[in-house]
Structures are given as C-alpha cells and as structure tokens.
Amino acid sequence: AVQGPTRRRSVREAKEVSRSFSLPLLSEAWKMQYLFDENGRRYLDAFAGIVTVSCGHCHPEVLNAIMEQSKVLQHATTIYLHHAIADFAEALASKMPGNLKVVYFVNSGSEANELAMMMARLYTGNLDMISLRNAYHGGSSATIGLTALNTWKYPIPQGEIHHVVNPDPYRGIFGTDANLYAKDVQDHIDFGTSGKVAGFIAETIQGVGGAVELAPGYLKLVYDIVHKAGGVCIADEVQTGFGRTGSHYWGFETQGVIPDIVTMAKGIGNGLPLGAVVTTPEIASVLAQKILFNTFGGNPVCSAGGLAVLRVIDQEKRQAHCSDIGSHLLERLRALQQRHEIIGDVRGRGLMVGVELVTDRNEKTPAKAETAVLFEKLRELGVLVGKGGLHGNVFRIKPPMCFTRDDADFLVDALDYAISKL
Numbered sequence: 001a002v003q004g005p006t007r008r009r010s011v012r013e014a015k016e017v018s019r020s021f022s023l024p025l026l027s028e029a030w031k032m033q034y035l036f037d038e039n040g041r042r043y044l045d046a047f048a049g050i051v052t053v054s055c056g057h058c059h060p061e062v063l064n065a066i067m068e069q070s071k072v073l074q075h076a077t078t079i080y081l082h083h084a085i086a087d088f089a090e091a092l093a094s095k096m097p098g099n100l101k102v103v104y105f106v107n108s109g110s111e112a113n114e115l116a117m118m119m120a121r122l123y124t125g126n127l128d129m130i131s132l133r134n135a136y137h138g139g140s141s142a143t144i145g146l147t148a149l150n151t152w153k154y155p156i157p158q159g160e161i162h163h164v165v166n167p168d169p170y171r172g173i174f175g176t177d178a179n180l181y182a183k184d185v186q187d188h189i190d191f192g193t194s195g196k197v198a199g200f201i202a203e204t205i206q207g208v209g210g211a212v213e214l215a216p217g218y219l220k221l222v223y224d225i226v227h228k229a230g231g232v233c234i235a236d237e238v239q240t241g242f243g244r245t246g247s248h249y250w251g252f253e254t255q256g257v258i259p260d261i262v263t264m265a266k267g268i269g270n271g272l273p274l275g276a277v278v279t280t281p282e283i284a285s286v287l288a289q290k291i292l293f294n295t296f297g298g299n300p301v302c303s304a305g306g307l308a309v310l311r312v313i314d315q316e317k318r319q320a321h322c323s324d325i326g327s328h329l330l331e332r333l334r335a336l337q338q339r340h341e342i343i344g345d346v347r348g349r350g351l352m353v354g355v356e357l358v359t360d361r362n363e364k365t366p367a368k369a370e371t372a373v374l375f376e377k378l379r380e381l382g383v384l385v386g387k388g389g390l391h392g393n394v395f396r397i398k399p400p401m402c403f404t405r406d407d408a409d410f411l412v413d414a415l416d417y418a419i420s421k422l
C-alpha cells in the first residue's frame, strides 16, 4: 500500500472532511487501468477516472515527464514564456487540421468552453449561443448555461443561449434524420434571434448525456446554417479527442467537419488539471488587444505531461488500439443485448461506449432504479463504470486507452452476471 504523511482514515471520515467526492470507495493507489482500495482490492477502472486518464493511471512515461519538468521549472505563470508550453503548443497544433493553429491553455474543460464562448462573441459581435439538449459543457456559472441536462438543477444564467433538439438516433424525436434536427437549429435562429448568432457548440458524442452519437451528417448541415447566420462553430473535444473514438483522432472528424474553435480537457493531461482552446489566427486576433490572464494555464508541469500524452498515444498506437478493443467490446455487448431484454441500446465508437438500460424495449422506458442497482453490483464485482444519460440509465464505458481485450471480457462477463442476478 502507498504510505503517505497523512493519517489513515475510514471512508466515512474522509467523506466528512471533503464533500466533493461521491463514491464510498477510498482509493489508495491507481496503476494504468486499475485502482486499489484501502484493503488492497483491485478494481478495473472502465471509466478512466472521469474520462480523464487517457494513457493510464501513473503511466510511466507521463510520470517521468512530470517529474523531470518539476526539477527544472515547476511554475512560470502566464507572464513568462517557457519551452515546455511552446513545445506542447506546437505539438498540439500539429495534430489539428485546417488553419487551427493558435493554442491557449487553461486548467479545465469549463474554462476552455468559457474562453471559446467569449471568443465567439467577441469575434462575431453577436451574443446568441446555440447548444444541444442533453449536452454537458461545464459547471462554471457561464458554461452551465450551455449544459442542458435536466439533472443539473442549478439556477442557470441562460443569457442568450438556445438549446436545440439533440440528434439522438435512439431517443431523438426525428429518429436519424439529420435534416430535421438541423431544421430545428434554423428555426431557433429564425424565431429566437435577430438572425445573427455568435456560435454553436456541440460534443460529437455526448458524454455525460450517455454516449449519444450525433445523427450522421448533422454537423455538416448545422455548421453551414451557423456560418450563414454569422456564427462560429465550436467542437467540444473534452471527451471525444485524442483518438478515443478509434476511427479518428478528433471526434469532429467522424462528421467530416472542421470547426472554427476546438476545446479540450480531461484526457489531454492524463488526469493533470489542463485544458486548451485551439482556433484560427483570424479568430485569435480578437484577443490580441485584450488582457487574457490565467495564472496556472499551461503551467510547465502540465505542459510536459500533455506533451508526453501526445507522444504515448502515437508511440503506443493507442488510436488503433481503441478501435480494435472497442469493436470487440461492442460486439460482445451486442451479443449480451440479445440475451438480456433490459439492454435497450448498445452504442459508441472505439473506447467511448454507452449501454442504455430500459424496462420496456418498445417504450424505451428508462430502467433508472435497475441501473443504480447494477452500478453497485458491478463495483462489488470489481468493475467501475460511469453512469449517465438524461434519465441516469446509461452505463458509460470509457476506460484508459491501455484497456485490453481481457479487461473488456472481464467487464462484459461481470455485467452479464450482475444482470442475471437482478
């Protein structure tokens, strides 16, 4: 077990001193795709922290990069340039298509989306933003307005934000017809705004919303509509980026579009607090005359870690691995769906997978209570997954990208067993 300077606490004691975590599981150590609790018991982390750990917990190469950087320059503030930030920005920009070449660093996904929204408004001179229902773009006071999940019951400063129907092929009111969903965007612009918008933001696979992939062709149609209304298009790649979808490095590529602004966080730093916004020189120029200050954004240690993440994904061929293991996982889950009525839908790409549970397949009645029971049961069996979706009835399987075929089998067998005991 890991020895630290702190005294050993019970789960209850630890919960009392920190209210910001929710599972009754006191983790002692994490290694690649595994977590060890205070009794040394091993769990398979099929949720990568919260989709944060791209390469693996304490991945040796990322760890080494962080430690080496800490020895020479641990903090520089945004005022002073340093090689770690420049090296990382250059490497990140080299991964982007088109003219997406200017990089800003922040500390989280919410901050990245705040900055993207501010850029869109400054650049276009318009105020109205459009986001999808069932979206998650942040928990800060501005981005919570873009977030549109009914479980997020905070007083929301909606401002000029319009939530359009999300093109959900499983539950969506227009089925898989991208044209009808795109028309909803046009209607919002025509009837809810002056005709001019600042920006449109979407995840290509809605993460917290339950691994909902957007209907094929949707983003192409909507990007066109938004550009005609004077707006810019933002891709939130906080969960879908860095090869996790297997087929592509960035989620937006699955829809054949190039955004004007891309936001990233989570997997970018393998768990370090890091976020980024990448845009074109033209859009970035609106910030040139302004003071943009972020004390920790792009700090040397996170930058070195982020650079190592990019290297590991390439060297270990993680994108292809996500594609391979993801196909196997999806195939096995679909076979499970044949045997268990409760599995209403299995969907996703690469290692970004959703399993939606229903009590009635025709009505698609959300099996919310059963999902909660199975979630606990899976934990007892040593498997950690995420839970989400508008109705809390979707298992989210998004493990670190080092997840193996054996891990996938272990997870599916555990789920099979848990469902059979319901």
Ligand code: PMP
Pocket (backbone or CB within 6 Å): 107, 108, 109, 110, 111, 113, 136, 137, 138, 139, 203, 207, 208, 236, 237, 238, 239, 265, 266
């Ligand atoms: N965008 C997406 C798609 C997310 O999933 C999240 C976090 N769940 C965020 C933005 C916000 O990121 P953070 O929690 O780092 O602020």
